[in-house]
Amino acid sequence: MLAVEAGVVADLHARARATYYPDGVPEAGFDWVGAWRKAVRREDGQVLCAVERGTVVAIASFRPPQDGPAGTVKLFQFHVDPGRWRAGIGTALHTACVEQWRADGRATAVLDVHADNRRAQAFYARRGWVPDPEHPPAPDDHHLALRLDVRTAP
Template sequence: MTVPRPASGPDITVRAAVPGDLDAIVALHARARATYYRGRLPDALLADPAGTARRRTGWAGAVERPDTTVLCAERAGTTVGVASFRREDGAPADAVVLHQLHVDPAHWRTGVGTALHDACVAAWHAAGHPRARLQVYWHNRRARDFYARHGWRPDEGRRPAPDDTHLSLTLTLAPGAR
C-alpha cells in the first residue's frame, strides 16, 4: 500500500513510521492501553513484561511488513499517536482493516486522533478502498464515540456474540472524499 505523504495540522505532523520509532510506539501504546483498560483488567496484567514484549514484536512486524502501513503523529518532535492498517486475509476484498489507533492520553481531545484518522482515510482513498473495518473494545466508550463522530457505524454483517468484548465497525468511504 502506498504510504501517504506527511500531513500536518497546526502543530501535528503525521508521517510513515520507521524502525527507529519502535520504542516510542510501544511506550505510547502501553500508556493508552493502561488508561482504557484500567478497571477492566488487573494492573499486573497491564504491566506484564511478557505482554509488553509481545506488543513490541507485533509493532516491529507491522513497521517492517510491506503490506502494512504504520503512521506516527508527532507534536514538537514527540510521538503522540500511532495508527496501523492493512488489507487483511479474510476481510472483504474491498475493505481495509484499521488494526490500531492510539493517542497518548496526555494528548486526548487535542486533534491528534483526528489527524491520524484523516491520514488513514486519505491513504485508503489513494489505494481505492471503498470501505474500512475495525474492532473496538466494547467498554472503550471514548474510542467508540470518536469513531462514531468520524462516520463509523456498527457492521451489520458482524454482530457480536453475547460474550464478545469487541464491536465491529465499518466506514463507507465516499468516492473522492478526503
C-alpha cells in the same frame, strides 16, 4: 521502523490501552515491541504517526484484512497519547488515514474496538463509523466490529 521507534510506539500503545482496562493492560508480559516490528514488516501494512516536536503523540496502523473482501482495509491500532487527548490530534490522524485509504482505492474500512472503550466508540461514531452488520459481537466477545464507508467519510 527503528528499534527505538518501535519502543516508543509500544509504550504509547500500552499507555493508551491502560485507560480503558480498569485493572491495567492485560498480557503485561507480552512483547509489544516485537509485535509492532512484525506488523510493520508486512508488505501490505502501513503506519501513520503524528509527531509533535520530535515526539510520537499518535499512531495508526492498517492493512487489508486476511481473507477480507477486495477494497477493504482494517484499522488495527489507533492510539493518541492520553496526555494529548482533545487537542485535535486524533481527528487529524483519522483524516490522514481516510485520505490514504482513498488514495489506495479502499471503499470500506473496518476495525474492532474494545466494548468498554466508550470514549473511542464515540470518537469513531462522530467520524461516521457504524456497527458492522456482517460481524455482530458474540456474547463472550469484548470487542465491537465497526465499519466505515471510506467514499463518504467526512
